[in-house]
Amino acid sequence: MDVIVCVRKVPDTAEADVMVEKSGKDIEKSRLTFTINEWDNYAVEEAIQMKEKYGGTVTVVTVGQKDVEDVLRRSLAMGADKAIRVDMEDPDDAYTLANILCAVIKNQKYDLVLFGAQSGDFNRGVTGAMVARMLGIPHATMVNGIEVLDGSIKASRELEGGLNEIYEIKLPALLTIQTGINEPRYVSISGIRKARQKPLEVLTPSDVGVGSIEPMIVLDKMYMPPPGKLAEFIAGSPEEAAAKLASILKGKGVL
């Protein structure tokens, strides 16, 4: 099995104080930390487990400037064989991104292409299925289980409420991976250092050979959500706040 995995570097915003830049076109990124998109980490792990089981290769691909290269190095350290970076700013528009990724992938040898189910920063959930369509291969999104058969795979798709559905899909195919499908391995600093010997190819947009693409969707502006109804905050030290909360709960008859 030759597997291609598309990965993205994203800012960690779950715990951060996020501010919109004055331009309204981006957030202030200088104080944020960045990691591999959570869904992509599961996708890389899945590809490597397939290689370990069935042989073949794993190639990771990203579109972005030099500073995103560490997600490729990290994936190489996990066990990918080869990395490709298309050297350009990550396009805002998923359709543009999909065209570029399609152009890169179609020149590679592959049985399976893996994407994350969504980007944690923009949660679009659209790029993978678009690329499948452009490549002309079948796809399944939100996959939480894969069984490899002869010339095809069985993919379990996650539906709402804990229900799953199974599809049998002919190879080559494209899947978008949902979190929890496996247990991504730990990556050590020394592992990343060792992976420096593995090939990392940098392509320019003209190497890739996509001309200008009219975006389907263009950012107008970003802004902070208007202040809405908020919880009544209980102040004090942890002990004081806990005591107040316990008495509120008692007062309401919950305890």
Next chain:
Amino acid sequence: MAVFVFIEHREGKLMDISFESLSAAQKLNDTVVAVVAGENVSDLAEKVAKYADKVIVAEDPKIDTNNEAYTRVLNELIKKEKPKVVIMGHSSMGMDIAPALSVDLGLPIATDVVKINPEGGKIKVTRSIYNGKVLADYNLKNADTYIITIRAGEFSADDLKEKNGKIEIVDSLLKDEVADKKFVGYVQPVVGAVDITQADILVSVGRGIKDKENIPLAEELAKTMGGVLSCSRPIVDYGWLPKERQVGTSGKTVKPKLYLALGISGAFQHVAGMKGANMIVAVNKDPKAPIFSVAQYGIVDDILKVIPALTQKVKEIKG
């Protein structure tokens, strides 16, 4: 001009997102055309007709709940009827179908939309990004038809107006069975030992619990309060708690008397599963965590300090 609404149904039942999609469509003040495709769907079509100006029924056993088949049927209908907007859920099914349709027909798409703002012939959408901390407005490229998938819970089905539209049946639009992607079947969720939907008090932990070793702290608080331990999705993904404990769109929907959210940010997929609780209390070190806009009471602090303190206080109160 018409607005298409793709009606999602599963195992003979209409999904909630179908009504939310109808509600989103009604707000655009155009003719609402619901599309119901599948086998034996006429009774579903009747239920939907109540809220649409017209229902197109594409009865076809060949569809066999296959997302690729639905995509092809929608493709034919969009080419024929040229709706201005096609609305469906940003659901598991919508994610499989909508981007494929967009590429097949060359139509602009916006996914996971929380607000649709038509401006003349153009469409602007609002999306919620960066963990719900930022809103962003986007313009869609000029086109005859726009594809939009909506976020669950943002377009309330309570606002639906009755329309009692007519039902139109179209002949089978699916020429061939789908050869390269076959629907095999459903796998029902495993029934575990604990049913969190029956608990009056849920003590729920999220990624803020940091380590598997801290789970017993929350377990003790739950026990002391006479409640049950539940969690957000990452805790299940990490294998720290079993799937049956997960609250949210891909887990369980719960309506306890008290929901205590500990180190949970409040992603919409989580909130959708617990917003029906009588009382929601959140503890989170980030004062801007979205969970505080659904909670009645909040404590901004480290859960690893608050949990033991609360366990202690509850023990004292209960004597």
